[in-house]
Amino acid sequence: MDRGKRNFLKIAGLTGAGAYVGFVGAEAIGNKPGKAKKKLALVIDTRKCKGDCPDCIAACHREHNVPEEHNPNFKGPPVRSSQGIKWIWLSTFGGAFHEQVNEHTGRRKDPLVVLCNHCDNPPCTRVCPTKATWKRESDGIVTIDMHRCIGCRFCMAACPYGSRSFNFHDPRKNLKAVRPGFPTRTIGVVEKCNFCAERLGEGLLPACVEACTKKAMSFGDLKDKDSPASVALRSAYAITRKPALGTGPEVYYIL
Amino acid sequence: MADDKDIQKTEEEYRPTEYDYRHTEDARSDMPFIVLGVMVFVALMLGATVANRGLGKFRSKPALELPRDAKRCIRDTAFMRSNHMKLLNDWRDAVVRGEVRKEKIPRRDATGKVVKDAAGKTVYQTIERSLTKTCLRCHDNPKAFCDRCHVYAGVTRPGGSLKCFHCHIMPNPRPRAGR
Ligand code: SF4
DSSP: OOHHHHHHHHHHHHHHHHHHHHHHHHHHHSOOTTOSSSOEEEEEETTTOOSSSOHHHHHHHHHTTOOOTTSTTOOSSOOOGGGOOOSEEEEEHHHHOGGGOOTTGGGOOOEEEEEOOOOSSOHHHHTOTTOOEEEOTTTOOEEEOTTTOOOOOHHHHHOTTOOOEEOSSOGGGGOSSOOTTSOOOOTTOEEOOOTTHHHHHTTOOOHHHHHOTTOOEEEEETTSTTSHHHHHHHHSOEEOSSGGGOOOOSEEEEO | OHHHHHHHHHHHHTOOOOOOGGGSHHHHHHHHHHHHHHHHHHHHHHHHHHHHTOGGGGSSOOOOOOOSSOOOOSSOHHHHHHHHHHHHHHHHIIIIITOOOEEEEEOBOTTSOBOBOTTSOBOEEEEEOOIIIIIHHHSOOGGGTHHHHHHHHTSSOTTOOOTHHHHSOOOOOOOOTTO
């Protein structure tokens, strides 16, 4: 075997081995599903929720100073529908569960409440170049550090559920009343549902869960067998959105 | 052949000559323009400085509005004056990334001395690491405190405000005498 070929094979072998080690190492330090100490989840019972009030959306957006500009009843200056900010909003059964739709299920017309799934294995956090978004190890909430977000919107491209919105303009312009207890965002950052991390810290339930008059939402730690979410999931059959993608959504829908 | 001739010619033509520029007519006629230019430059620079602050105000400190009822800060004044931005950054990282909202600080009496209990141990109090809930509870008018000093120090442009307040909400200042 001539020298050149021999060296080439050696280098190729080393490169392959290096790539393998790098890959395994990246897996080890990267997003490992199920690492969080708690596994906070939201269970939405669509037998009770018909998406017709929708008190949860109003409560969430009031709580977090989210401009209601995506709302069809919004009365401010027009905003392109793709540029409206939303944390929790209404979709359709087909929109949320497009793999489940066939010509017969298509008749299911009730709107469905959707939000960030706080995925077990979130693709959005992997792509963030500044580590401005990550999955909290304490409770599994996928959160954003607004101070660090540079507004590149990679996370918006990575999220398969469209859960993230970008501030194309100053959000205070379209806020009727600013609630002093929570910061607004600024132009040029991405935002989304934070599972009410600030309320959980004070021992409160998420604003949507608290506001739901139909008691259709159960929230809690799935690692705790007695939490409302665990109890609700044991009581009925529930599905998640796009399970085949392997993101491990933590928002469940009882049908 | 032609090349040689050219080279010769070039050397003759471009041989440097001794030349003293100081005594030419040209230089003397430029003098008024130079003086005028320097004067215009000085006037512009001075004008800009005066327009910005006014010469007399250079040494006077900005009149900051201090908290009305609170007497002691969470750190002493000298520390806060030089390190408040670092403290705020540390608080931000601790709360947002470390998820630790509370902090223990030594309790101080009205004279600023650390309070000790009967056994001589320092007494601590717990505060929340929060710009809006802790700092702005006493400094209820950031426009007359943060902004005024930052403009004086050239951190923000006159009339501008800190980026903090693009998101964090300024409190409504409580009414007080002389405002
Ligand atoms: S739903 Fe989207 S934004 Fe939320 S954690 Fe999953 S990938 Fe990230």
